[in-house]
Amino acid sequence: MTSIRHMRRAAICSAALLACAPGLASAQDSYFFAxxxxxxxxxxGASGLISPAPAxxxxxxxxxxxDYDTGFQFGLGVGRSFGSLADGVGLRGEIELSYAxxxxxxxxxSGNGPANEINVAGGIQSTTLFANILADFETGGAVTPYVGAGVGIGRFSQDLFYGGGVxxxxxxxxxxxxxxxGVAFEATETVTITADARYRRFFDIESNRFLPSGASSGVVSGDFSAFSINVGARIAF
Incomplete structure (x- = not known):
């Protein structure tokens, strides 16, 4: 129930962010994106009191x-352009839902010394909801660089195995x-192709640690971060 409340609050805050952003121009263009x-x-990097931990x-x-192998992500959402924030700089807001x-x-x-563990398996999955603010650097042509930042919430499922069955x-x-x-290319009046890089960080993700016998040996908590390269499209409506 707590996670559902968190997701609901994030959705309400995201919607309020777009609804309350100032109308900086008379035309306000909305779009879907993927x-x-x-x-x-x-x-x-997670840490916690673990028992037993001989080292x-x-x-x-x-x-x-x-450390994780190269993975994948995809996302979709809705955005809105609010016109020019300053000469040559446009402002947009987005609500984004993604999976990785x-x-x-x-x-x-650390309890087994400095060497990496053997028999490593499993991974991590996440569903995330972000509210983003982005600035477009208008060039007068079809290509537009942009930068942005977002805050949000994520639901993580982690299932890792190592050693003799930990x-x-x-x-x-x-x-x-x-x-x-990133950079956007205006392919038509309604379709824009995008390519971007994203850095994400989520804070204090907790996981239980179990011994091969199935007994709990403690809880570890730490931040998760990742860098991604993406391509996509925006469709104006």
Whole structure:
């Protein structure tokens, strides 16, 4: 129920962001958009009190640091252009819903020393909702660079395995932020092709850790971050 309330609040805040943005020009253009791409350099550094942890002094946190293989993401949403913020700079607002998936590559558990763990498997999936603000740098031609930032919420499902059957697994809801930089090409009056890079970070994602016997050995929590390259399209209406 808590995650549902978080998602509902994020949706209400996102809608309010678009509805209350100032009408900086008489024409206000709305659009649908969709994108997809590769998620690169995903990682999560989590820590917590783990028992037993032979290489960690008693009472101190152990760390479970995970690097992920290249994954994928896709998203869609609705946006609105609010005209010119300044000479040659346009302002847009968006509500974005996206999904991402990546498999684990390496896991390092401090309780077993500095070497990476063996028999690594599993991965992480997320469904995220963002409210974005973007600035378009108008060139007078068909190509328009843009930058933006967003805040949002994500629902994460993590299921990692390593060693002789240790499992780190749970679902959790976390707040996050993203930075966006890209370029748009106006293909027709209503269709715009986009390519962008995004950096996302979500904070304090918790997971339970279980021993091969199935007994709980503690909870670890940490931030998840990832960089992605995407292509997409905007369709004005």
């Amino acid at each position: 994108f997809g791409g590769a998620v690169l350099n995903g990682d999560q 960690t002094p008693p009472g101190q946190n152990s760390s479970v640091d995970t 998936d990546a498999d684990a590559d390496t896991i390092a558990f 499992q780190v697994t749970d679902s959790d809801t976390a707040f996050g932020a993203q930075l966006i930089a």
